[in-house]
Amino acid sequence: MPVDIEVVSLQKPDDVNVIVGQSHFIKTVEDLHEALAGVGGTLRFGVAFCEASGARLVRRTGNDVALVDLAVTAALAVGAGHCFVIMLRDGFPVNVLNQVKAVPEVCSIYCATANQVQILVAVTDVGRGVTGVIDGEPPLGVETEQDVADRKALLRAIGYKL
Secondary structure (H helix, E strand, O other): OOOEEEEEEOOOOOOOEEEEEEOOOOOHHHHHHHHHHOOOOOOEEEEEEEOOOOOOOEEEEEOOHHHHHHHHHHHHHHOOOOEEEEEEEOOOHHHHHHHHHOOOOOOEEEEEEOOOEEEEEEEOOOOEEEEEEEEOOOOOOOOOHHHHHHHHHHHHHOOOOO
């Protein structure tokens, strides 16, 4: 059985974070909405989920129309069964990732990032599936002692470490 690999670049503004994962049931879209809405009132989000059987629709929800549209566009471009895309603004994946992973239908998370992302999609005669992601650029070196101090200072300044 032949397999083709497609590279799908997700289109998003630089100030938007994205989470891409796989789930297994139509209930996912509502459960992800509830999990994200429960994080806090300032988080803006859009969710899209590729239904893999039945009507095979992209199911969508969110509290920001532009982010819902971005998530739908990304989900349609990927087109892999049971894939979901969450677009976030005014919050970060670190703020919601545990809640997303706790949704019973969620099987895996492929990436959670602010970087530009490319999704590697395997295509067979049966359908499409995510095989991996390209998230960011390769390292340019190893952090120095000053880089370590700067990293620690940043994490404390933004409240992630005491």
